[in-house]
Amino acid sequence: MTTPLHDQAIQHAIEAVILAADACRRVQQRRITPQTLEKRDKSPVTVADFAAQALVCHHLAENASVTAVVGEESADALRSEDEAATRAAVTEEVSESLGIECSEENVLGWIDRGSAAIEPGKGTYWTLDPIDGTKGFLRREQYAVALGLIEDGRVVLGVLACPNLEMPDAPGTGTLLAARRGQGVIRYSLAEDGSLDAHDLRATDDTTPRFCESVESAHSDQDQAAAIAQRIGITAPPYRIDSQAKYASLAAGLASVYLRMPTRPGYREKIWDHAAGSIVVEEAGGTVTDILGKPLDFSLGRELTANRGIAASVDFDHASIINAVTSVATLPSE
Numbered sequence: 001m002t003t004p005l006h007d008q009a010i011q012h013a014i015e016a017v018i019l020a021a022d023a024c025r026r027v028q029q030r031r032i033t034p035q036t037l038e039k040r041d042k043s044p045v046t047v048a049d050f051a052a053q054a055l056v057c058h059h060l061a062e063n064a065s066v067t068a069v070v071g072e073e074s075a076d077a078l079r080s081e082d083e084a085a086t087r088a089a090v091t092e093e094v095s096e097s098l099g100i101e102c103s104e105e106n107v108l109g110w111i112d113r114g115s116a117a118i119e120p121g122k123g124t125y126w127t128l129d130p131i132d133g134t135k136g137f138l139r140r141e142q143y144a145v146a147l148g149l150i151e152d153g154r155v156v157l158g159v160l161a162c163p164n165l166e167m168p169d170a171p172g173t174g175t176l177l178a179a180r181r182g183q184g185v186i187r188y189s190l191a192e193d194g195s196l197d198a199h200d201l202r203a204t205d206d207t208t209p210r211f212c213e214s215v216e217s218a219h220s221d222q223d224q225a226a227a228i229a230q231r232i233g234i235t236a237p238p239y240r241i242d243s244q245a246k247y248a249s250l251a252a253g254l255a256s257v258y259l260r261m262p263t264r265p266g267y268r269e270k271i272w273d274h275a276a277g278s279i280v281v282e283e284a285g286g287t288v289t290d291i292l293g294k295p296l297d298f299s300l301g302r303e304l305t306a307n308r309g310i311a312a313s314v315d316f317d318h319a320s321i322i323n324a325v326t327s328v329a330t331l332p333s334e
């Protein structure tokens with residue numbers, strides 16, 4: 001498979017993300033109650049999150065010229081005695097995906113390749129969310145495998161696979177978007193067998209403005225978003241979907257505004273939650289800032305420490321969104 005945006009990095013990123021998305025689909029279909037751990041921050045992580053991170057890191061290490069990865073997960077929790085069953089399950093899934101018998105130690109090592117030491121703002125590294133929207137994955141709804149490439153603090157490439165995001169013009173398949181800075185974005189349908197078909201970026205002719213937001217009210221203040229939507233004249237009900245599938249929906253014309261209103265003082269967005277999604281929207285001609293209109297600053301390490309929340313739009317007056325935020329919203333005090 002070669003892509004029209006062809007360059008080696010994007011090719012390797014697409015291959016890695018498809019490998020991971022296939023493993024996620026398999027785990028979701030086969031493991032009726034996916035084994036779930038709770039991380040220190042009380043968020044869930046499944047066999048599929050670990051397997052997907054191992055697969056992407058392994059694929060990039062074997063094939064890409066840039067191999068440093070800043071990923072969401074680490075193998076620490078899996079190394080504990082209590083987690084032998086999860087460790088074995090992750091190893092089984094990775095072995096099945098690669099078609100080889102892998103050792104537990106190798107698989108844990110691949111997951112930990114996602115803990116690269118980076119100098120913020122300098123050099124080139126990937127950022128990976130092996131499953132974005134783990135709660136959506138557990139509900140069998142939307143989730144994404146998100147891989148971005150950061151060069152000197154700027155996102156230059158992004159691949160976003162949304163295995164359950166069916167577009168109106170591609171029923172029965174998921175969606176994959178691949179963007180390269182300055183070269184646009186291509187939308188593919190992602191079939192069950194991992195094959196890709198390119199489509200026009202817009203998936204619908206419906207131009208009714210809609211806004212999308214998190215399913216989880218703990219991740220975005222839905223009342224404030226409703227007040228802002230009203231202020232900017234959006235009357236359609238909110239389109240609530242998990243994960244960076246929101247950015248994919250904007251790029252494909254399913255929604256025009258994405259709002260992520262902070263719910264907790266001190267919470268900072270993670271780079272892997274926005275790198276791939278933001279470049280996909282920007283290369284679709286849209287705008288992505290924080291809720292105060294500041295550009296997202298990916299040069300500060302693992303978190304967007306200079307930003308609060310997210311406002312993204314396509315074919316919409318972005319300044320009017322920021323004005324509405326400033327006049328309607330009250331931010332949690334720091």
Ligand SMILES: Nc1ncnc2c1ncn2[C@@H]1O[C@H](COP(=O)(O)OS(=O)(=O)O)[C@@H](OP(=O)(O)O)[C@H]1O
Pocket residue numbers: 043072129131132133134135136213214215216218219220241242243244263264267270273
């Ligand atoms: N308090 C708070 N505020 C904002 N964001 C938070 C918060 N807590 C978690 N997270 C991150 O939300 C990621 C899930 O994205 P979404 O909220 O868009 O999807 S979902 O509705 O929760 O499924 C989720 O990503 P994953 O952990 O990859 O699922 C988290 O990184």
Ligand SMILES: [Mg+2]
Pocket residue numbers: 043044045072134
């Ligand atoms: Mg998580």
Ligand SMILES: [Mg+2]
Pocket residue numbers: 129131132133272273
């Ligand atoms: Mg995430």
Ligand SMILES: [Mg+2]
Pocket residue numbers: 049072129130131132133134
């Ligand atoms: Mg995740």
